[in-house]
Amino acid sequence: MNKAELIGAMAAESGLSKTDSKKALDAFTASVTKAMKAGDKVSLVGFGTFSVVERGARMCINPSTKKPIEIAAKKVVKFKPGTELTAE
Numbered sequence: 755m756n757k758a759e760l761i762g763a764m765a766a767e768s769g770l771s772k773t774d775s776k777k778a779l780d781a782f783t784a785s786v787t788k789a790m791k792a793g794d795k796v797s798l799v800g801f802g803t804f805s806v807v808e809r810g811a812r813m814c815i816n817p818s819t820k821k822p823i824e825i826a827a828k829k830v831v832k833f834k835p836g837t838e839l840t841a842e
Contacts, residue, residue, distance in 0.1 A: 757779070799836065800838035801835075802836045805831070805834070807830060809828055811825065811826055
């Protein structure tokens, strides 16, 4: 499902117009992004939790050259599904 399909599904499920559904989806993603940048967790009961975790630097091997390369540390978003989502 891409963004346009999600907007259509949201509009059909909620009874909102596609324009209002797009605004709601954009507001949701902006709010979650802002919270992630601040290092906060976003918990949606029954759906899941978005959180930020730190991945440490590590050494790997380039498969084509067989030379070791270092992958820098970075922060990544982690999603843990809730019990209702898992049950579905």
